[in-house]
Amino acid sequence: MATSRVLSSLPNAVSGAGLRYGLERAVGRLLEQRDRINDLNVFPVPDGDTGTNMHLTLEAALAETAQLPPQASVAAVAQAAAHGSLMGARGNSGVILSQVLRGVSAGCQAAEEMGPEMLAHALEQGSTVAYAAVKRPVEGTILSVVRDAAQAAVRSAAKGQTIAEVLQAAVAEAWDSVERSREQLETLREAGVVDAGGFGLAVILSALSEALGIGQSAWPDALALVSSPSAGEMADGPAGVMAFTAPHSGFGYCTEFSLVGAELQPLEVRARLGSEAEDDSALVVGDPGLLHIHIHTHEPWQVLTRAADLGRIERLKVEDMTSQHQEARRRHGRGGREARLALGVVVVAPGFGFHQLLLGLGAAAVVEGGQGMNPTTADLLRGIDEAQADQIILLPNNPNLVLGAEQAARVSRREVAVVPTRNLPQGVAALLAFDPEASLDVNRQRMQREMAQVRSIEVTTAIKDSSYEKGEIARGDTIALLDGQLVAAGSDLAEVVLAALDRLSDARVEVITLYRGARVQVAEAEKLEQRIRARFPEWEVERHDGGQDLYPYIISAE
Amino acid sequence: MNVRVVTDSTCDLPAAVRQSAGIVTVPLRLHFEDQVFRDRVDMNDREFLSRLVAAKVPPSTSQPPPGDFEAVYRQLFEEGADEIVSVHIAAALSGTVSSATIAAQAVDPNRIHVVDSRTVSLGTGFLVLEAVERAAQGDSAQEIVARLATMPDRVGIICLLDTVRYLLLGGRIGKVRAMLGTALAIKPLIGLGPDGSVVPLGRVRSRASGVRRLAELLAEHRPLERCGVIYVGDPEEGLSLADETRRTYPEMEVIADHCSPVLSTHTGPNTIAYCYLEAQP
Numbered sequence: 141m142a143t144s145r146v147l148s149s150l151p152n153a154v155s156g157a158g159l160r161y162g163l164e165r166a167v168g169r170l171l172e173q174r175d176r177i178n179d180l181n182v183f184p185v186p187d188g189d190t191g192t193n194m195h196l197t198l199e200a201a202l203a204e205t206a207q208l209p210p211q212a213s214v215a216a217v218a219q220a221a222a223h224g225s226l227m228g229a230r231g232n233s234g235v236i237l238s239q240v241l242r243g244v245s246a247g248c249q250a251a252e253e254m255g256p257e258m259l260a261h262a263l264e265q266g267s268t269v270a271y272a273a274v275k276r277p278v279e280g281t282i283l284s285v286v287r288d289a290a291q292a293a294v295r296s297a298a299k300g301q302t303i304a305e306v307l308q309a310a311v312a313e314a315w316d317s318v319e320r321s322r323e324q325l326e327t328l329r330e331a332g333v334v335d336a337g338g339f340g341l342a343v344i345l346s347a348l349s350e351a352l353g354i355g356q357s358a359w360p361d362a363l364a365l366v367s368s369p370s371a372g373e374m375a376d377g378p379a380g381v382m383a384f385t386a387p388h389s390g391f392g393y394c395t396e397f398s399l400v401g402a403e404l405q406p407l408e409v410r411a412r413l414g415s416e417a418e419d420d421s422a423l424v425v426g427d428p429g430l431l432h433i434h435i436h437t438h439e440p441w442q443v444l445t446r447a448a449d450l451g452r453i454e455r456l457k458v459e460d461m462t463s464q465h466q467e468a469r470r471r472h473g474r475g476g477r478e479a480r481l482a483l484g485v486v487v488v489a490p491g492f493g494f495h496q497l498l499l500g501l502g503a504a505a506v507v508e509g510g511q512g513m514n515p516t517t518a519d520l521l522r523g524i525d526e527a528q529a530d531q532i533i534l535l536p537n538n539p540n541l542v543l544g545a546e547q548a549a550r551v552s553r554r555e556v557a558v559v560p561t562r563n564l565p566q567g568v569a570a571l572l573a574f575d576p577e578a579s580l581d582v583n584r585q586r587m588q589r590e591m592a593q594v595r596s597i598e599v600t601t602a603i604k605d606s607s608y609e610k611g612e613i614a615r616g617d618t619i620a621l622l623d624g625q626l627v628a629a630g631s632d633l634a635e636v637v638l639a640a641l642d643r644l645s646d647a648r649v650e651v652i653t654l655y656r657g658a659r660v661q662v663a664e665a666e667k668l669e670q671r672i673r674a675r676f677p678e679w680e681v682e683r684h685d686g687g688q689d690l691y692p693y694i695i696s697a698e
Numbered sequence: 699m700n701v702r703v704v705t706d707s708t709c710d711l712p713a714a715v716r717q718s719a720g721i722v723t724v725p726l727r728l729h730f731e732d733q734v735f736r737d738r739v740d741m742n743d744r745e746f747l748s749r750l751v752a753a754k755v756p757p758s759t760s761q762p763p764p765g766d767f768e769a770v771y772r773q774l775f776e777e778g779a780d781e782i783v784s785v786h787i788a789a790a791l792s793g794t795v796s797s798a799t800i801a802a803q804a805v806d807p808n809r810i811h812v813v814d815s816r817t818v819s820l821g822t823g824f825l826v827l828e829a830v831e832r833a834a835q836g837d838s839a840q841e842i843v844a845r846l847a848t849m850p851d852r853v854g855i856i857c858l859l860d861t862v863r864y865l866l867l868g869g870r871i872g873k874v875r876a877m878l879g880t881a882l883a884i885k886p887l888i889g890l891g892p893d894g895s896v897v898p899l900g901r902v903r904s905r906a907s908g909v910r911r912l913a914e915l916l917a918e919h920r921p922l923e924r925c926g927v928i929y930v931g932d933p934e935e936g937l938s939l940a941d942e943t944r945r946t947y948p949e950m951e952v953i954a955d956h957c958s959p960v961l962s963t964h965t966g967p968n969t970i971a972y973c974y975l976e977a978q979p
Contacts, residue, residue, distance in 0.1 A: 439893065442893075497882065501882065568882070569903070572882075572884065572901055572902065572903060573900075573902075575900060590907065593906075593907055648906060650903075650904040650905060650906065651883075651903050651904055653882070653903075680883075682882065682883055684882070698903045698904040698906075698907070
C-alpha cells in the first residue's frame with residue numbers, strides 16, 4: 141500500500157484507516173525486532189520475552205480492529221485496539237502497552253480524525269493511564285519512554301506544528317529516552333543495554349510515523365545505536381571474579397489472566413488477590429467487568445483460587461520464570477545479568493575447587509585470593525559489584541585480609557559488612573549459616589557465631605628454619621597450624637596431618653573435611669583419607685578438591 | 699453430649715496419652731516391597747528402623763482404607779458416642795482425610811466431622827489434644843471443629859534431618875530442592891509451608907550446630923502454648939533436647955516421643971524435630 145495516500149488525502153490528520161494501517165505496520169516491525177527485544181531483556185529478567193509479548197499484544201489489538209467497517213472513525217479504531225490489546229495482553233510489557241492504547245483511545249473519543257493536538261493529547265493520556273497501572277513506576281522503562289514521547293508531542297503541537305512534525309518529535313524523543321534508559325537503570329548500565337519495553341514502544345511509534353510516510357530513515361539509525369550485546373561482551377566480568385546471582389528460591393511463576401465479570405475496581409481486586417498482588421511488578425488493569433492481571437508469585441494456585449472467587453478466569457497463562465532465567469543465562473553466556481539480590485555474600489578464596497564449592501553453597505561472588513596472593517581493595521570492590529546485591533557480607537578468609545576487607549567496605553557504594561573469617565573452614569561455616577531472607581545484622585551475628593564453632597587445620601611448608609614447642613623446624617618441612625597455632629611439623633606430609641588431627645581427639649568432632657591442594661596427587665589424598673578414617677573411626681570424613689596453591693591440605697573439623 | 703476423637707497413626711502422641719484420653723488411632727499403611735504393615739500395629743518403631751536402613755527398595759506409605767474408618771466410627775457409635783471428630787494428617791501430604799471423609803459419608807455424615815489438620819506429627823497431635831480437652835468440657839463437635847480451624851496457622855514443625863536422601867526417595871522434596879547440588883554433605887533443617895509442602899529452614903554440617911539451630915528457630919515462635927520433641931532412632935538425643943527445652947520453657951509440658959514409622963520413612967533415621975503451637979495473640 142502506498143504510504144503517501146494517507147498523507148495526501150488527509151494532510152494534517154489521521155483517519156481510522158490511517159491508524160489501522162499504522163498498527164499493521166507496527167505489528168510487522170515488532171515481529172522483525174522481536175528477537176532483538178527479547179535479547180535486550182535483562183530487567184526484570186522474569187519476563188524474558190518482552191518482544192514476543194509486545195508483538196502478540198499489538199497483534200491482538202490489530203485483530204480487533206479488523207471487525208470494524210473500512211470507514212470506521214479513528215476513535216472506533218483506537219477503541220477496538222484498546223479492547224483487543226486488553227484481552228490479548230501478554231506479559232508486563234503487554235499489559236502496559238494495552239494501557240497506553242487505552243489512554244490513547246480515551247484521548248480521541250468520538251473523533252472522526254486525529255489532528256496534531258489530539259495526537260499529542262492522546263499520547264499524553266496513554267502515558268497517564270499506563271503510569272496509573274503500575275504501582276511504583278521506574279524511570280528508564282517503557283513508562284518513561286511513552287511519557288517523554290508524549291511531552292515532546294505536546295510541545296510540538298503547542299507550536300502549531302503539523303501532525304507529521306508532532307509524530308516525528310515524539311519518535312525522536314522516544315529514541316533519546318530509550319538511549320537514556322541505559323544510564324537510568326543500574327542493571328541496564330552494567331549489562332550495557334537499553335530497556336526492552338521502551339525499545340519496543342519506540343519501534344511502534346517509529347512504525348506509525350513510517351506508515352504515515354514520514355521518518356522512514358530515522359529509525360534504522362537509532363537501531364544501530366542500541367545494538368544488543370553479543371555473548372562475548374557479556375560473558376566475562378573483571379578477571380578473577382565470578383558471579384552467580386540466582387535467588388535461592390527461584391523466580392516463581394509469571395501468572396497472567398483476564399478476570400471477567402468481577403464488578404470491582406482494579407484496586408479492590410488487587411487487595412483481594414493476596415500479598416503477591418501488592419508487589420511492584422504486579423499489574424491489575426482494565427475496567428470492572430474485564431480486568432487483566434499479571435502477577436509474579438511462587439504460588440499461582442493461591443492467586444487463582446482467590447481470583448476464581450471474584451469472577452471468571454480467562455486466557456490463563458502460567459510460566460515458570462526460573463526456567464526462563466536459565467534460558468536467558470544460556471543465551472548470554474555465563475554473565476547474564478539478573479534482578480538484584482537484597483543481600484549477597486562475597487567470599488575470598490583460592491583455587492577452582494573452592495570457587496565452585498562456595499558458589500554452590502550460595503556465594504553471590506568469589507574473589508580469587510589466598511595466602512601470598514591477597515586481593516587488592518580494587519579486586520574486592522569488583523567482587524562486591526559483581527555480586528549484584530544491595531547489601532553485602534564479605535568473608536576475607538584470611539587474618540591478613542580483614543583490614544583490607546574493612547577498607548573495601550568503607551569505600552564501596554554498597555552497604556558492606558565484614559565477617560572476619562580467618563580461614564576457609566571458617567568461611568564455609570559462615571556461608572552455610574547465611575540466610576538470604578534474614579537481615580544483614582541477623583546474618584552477621586549468626587555467621588560470626590558459626591565461624592567460631594569450626595576448628596581449622598592449615599597445612600603448609602616452612603619457609604625458613606625455626607623452632608616450636610616440640611622442637612626444630614627445617615626450611616621446607618611440612619607444618620600444620622591448628623586454629624592458627626603451630627601444632628605439628630616434620631618431613632612427612634601425612635604424618636604431620638595425623639599429628640595435627642590427634643590434637644582434636646578430645647574435641648567434640650563429628651565431621652572432618654579434607655580440602656586437597658593443587659599440588660597433591662589424588663591417590664595420595666585418598667590414602668591420607670583412609671588413614672584418617674582408620675585412626676578416628678567415630679568421625680565422618682569428607683574429601684574435596686580445594687585447588688589451593690601453597691597449602692597441600694586445608695582441613696575443617698566440625 | 700458424648701463426643702469421641704479419632705486420629706491416625708501419624709499424630710505422634712504418646713500411646714499413654716492416647717489411651718488415657720480415649721483417643722482412637724487408625725493406622726496408615728507401610729509397604730516394604732510386597733508386604734503390608736499397619737503403622738505402629740504390625741511393626742514397632744525399632745523393627746521398622748532396622749528394616750528401613752536395610753531395605754533395598756525404599757518402603758512406601760499409604761492412607762488407611764476407608765473401611766478401617768468405617769469400622770472405627772460404627773464401633774464408637776455402638777459404644778454410645780453422640781458425635782465424632784476425626785483429626786488427620788494434612789490432606790496435602792496424605793489421602794487419609796479422603797479415606798476418612800468417604801467413611802464418614804457412608805456411616806453418618808451429620809455426626810462425623812473430619813478435620814484436615816494441615817500439618818503432621820505432633821502438630822496434628824496438638825489439634826487432637828485440643829479436641830479431647832474441649833470434648834471433656836462438654837463442647838459439641840461443631841464447637842470443637844470451629845476451635846480446631848483456628849489452630850493450623852499457629853502450628854509449626856522445625857526438623858533437623860541427617861540427610862536429604864529419604865525426602866528425595868519419598869518424593870516430598872518440595873522447595874528443599876534448592877539445597878541439593880552442593881558438594882558438601884549438609885544436614886538440612888526443614889519445616890512445613892502453609893500449603894503442607896516441605897520448606898527449607900537452614901543447613902548445617904554437624905548435628906551439634908543443627909540442634910543449636912533448632913532451639914534458635916523455636917525461640918522465634920515464642921510465646922508458645924504447646925511444644926514437643928519428636929525423634930527417629932536413638933531416644934537419647936531427643937530426650938535430652940526435651941529436658942533442655944523444659945529448662946528453657948519451665949511453664950511448658952514438653953511431650954517427647956519417637957516418630958511414627960510412616961513419617962520416619964520420609965525423614966530417615968537420626969531425625970530430630972520440634973513441633974510447636976504458638977500462643978494465641
